[in-house]
Amino acid sequence: MHLEPPPGVYRLSLNENLFLPKELVASVTRRALEEVDPRLYTDAYGEGLAERLAEFHGVDAREVVVGPGADYVIYLLASLGRGSGVIIVEPTFEEYERAARLFGAPVTRVLLGEDFSLIPDRVKRASGRVVYMASPNNPTGNQYDKAAVEEVVGSVNGVVVVDEAYAEYGRYTLVQEAPSSDNLVVVRTFSKAWGLAGLRVGYAVANAGLARELRERGRVFATSALSLKAAELMLDHWREVRRAVEEAKLVRSWLIGELARIAKPYRSDANFVMVRLPLGSGKAREELLKRGFAVKDVGAKPLCENCIRVTVAPRQISEKFLEALREVVQRSAQ
Numbered sequence: 001m002h003l004e005p006p007p008g009v010y011r012l013s014l015n016e017n018l019f020l021p022k023e024l025v026a027s028v029t030r031r032a033l034e035e036v037d038p039r040l041y042t043d044a045y046g047e048g049l050a051e052r053l054a055e056f057h058g059v060d061a062r063e064v065v066v067g068p069g070a071d072y073v074i075y076l077l078a079s080l081g082r083g084s085g086v087i088i089v090e091p092t093f094e095e096y097e098r099a100a101r102l103f104g105a106p107v108t109r110v111l112l113g114e115d116f117s118l119i120p121d122r123v124k125r126a127s128g129r130v131v132y133m134a135s136p137n138n139p140t141g142n143q144y145d146k147a148a149v150e151e152v153v154g155s156v157n158g159v160v161v162v163d164e165a166y167a168e169y170g171r172y173t174l175v176q177e178a179p180s181s182d183n184l185v186v187v188r189t190f191s192k193a194w195g196l197a198g199l200r201v202g203y204a205v206a207n208a209g210l211a212r213e214l215r216e217r218g219r220v221f222a223t224s225a226l227s228l229k230a231a232e233l234m235l236d237h238w239r240e241v242r243r244a245v246e247e248a249k250l251v252r253s254w255l256i257g258e259l260a261r262i263a264k265p266y267r268s269d270a271n272f273v274m275v276r277l278p279l280g281s282g283k284a285r286e287e288l289l290k291r292g293f294a295v296k297d298v299g300a301k302p303l304c305e306n307c308i309r310v311t312v313a314p315r316q317i318s319e320k321f322l323e324a325l326r327e328v329v330q331r332s333a334q
C-alpha cells in the first residue's frame with residue numbers, strides 16, 4: 001500500500017499534523033542523524049526516550065513503554081487478551097480489531113451511545129481481559145467524559161487501554177493517573193501533534209509492573225535509533241508543537257461552523273472532524289478525490305452511515321476543501 005497522494009491531491013485522510021512547519025521536523029531529524037551512530041544498536045527498549053518522556057509527563061521511566069508507533073503498543077496489549085478476549089468500544093480505530101485477530105483473541109464489540117458517548121454499563125456487562133477505547137475517539141472525534149472513562153477503569157477486571165493518540169487536541173489526559181492504577185494503560189504517539197508520523201514512535205504509560213510485562217512481550221531494538229533520538233529532540237520543541245495545536249484548534253472551530261452550513265459535522269476534540277453528508281460517503285470520497293482532496297470514508301462503521309472524516313488542515317487548504325465539498329453536496333441534490 002503506497003500512501004503518497006497523487007500529485008495535486010491534499011491528503012486529509014490520515015490526521016497528520018499539517019500545521020507544524022516541515023523545516024522544524026526536518027531540522028530535528030537532521031540533528032538526530034548527526035547524533036546517532038547507525039553502526040550501533042541503541043537502547044534495547046528505548047530507555048533514553050522513556051526517561052525524557054517520564055520527565056515530560058511527571059511519571060517514572062519504569063512506567064513508560066516505548067515502541068515503533070502507538071500501533072506497536074496496541075499489538076503488545078492485544079497479546080494479553082490471547083486466551084480471554086478483548087472488548088472494543090465502537091465505532092473506532094480499526095487497528096484494535098486487527099491486533100486481536102493477530103493474537104487469536106476473541107472480540108466483543110460494545111457500542112457507543114447515539115451521541116457517541118461512552119456508556120460504562122455496556123462495557124461492564126461485556127467480558128474480556130483487555131478493553132480498547134480511543135479518547136478522543138477516531139473517527140467520531142469526541143473525547144469521552146472523564147468520569148465515564150474512570151468508571152470503566154474502576155469497575156472492570158481487565159486492562160483498560162485508553163488510546164490518547166489525539167489527546168494534545170483534547171481537554172484532558174489520563175497519563176498521570178495510569179501509574180497508580182492497577183489496570184489503566186494510556187497510549188500516546190509522536191505521529192499526530194508531534195509531527196513525526198513517518199518516523200514511527202509511540203508509547204504507553206502504565207503501572208511499573210504492567211509496563212514491565214508489556215516491555216518483555218515486545219522485541220528488543222524494535223524502535224530505530226534515529227527515530228528514538230528525533231522524538232527525544234522534539235520534546236524540546238513543545239512550545240512550537242503547542243502553538244501548532246492551538247492554531248489547529250482555532251481552525252477546527254471555524255471549520256465546524258462552516259461545515260454546518262453544508263452538512264452535519266460532529267464536535268471534535270481531535271485534529272479531524274467527522275461529517276455526516278446527505279449522500280453516500282463512498283461517492284463523496286470519490287468526488288472529493290477528483291477535486292484534489294483525499295478524505296477517509298468511515299460510512300461502513302456502526303453509527304457512521306454517510307460519514308467522512310477529514311483532517312483539520314491550515315485555513316487556506318480547508319477553505320479550498322469546503323469549496324469542493326459544497327460543490328459535491330450541491331451536485332448530489334440535483
Ligand SMILES: Cc1ncc(COP(=O)(O)O)c(C=O)c1O
Pocket residue numbers: 014015068069070071072093134137138163165188189190191197200201202
Ligand atoms: C486512535 C489512533 N491510535 C493510534 C494511531 C496510530 O498511531 P501510530 O502512528 O503511532 O502507530 C492512530 C492513527 O491514525 C489513531 O487514530
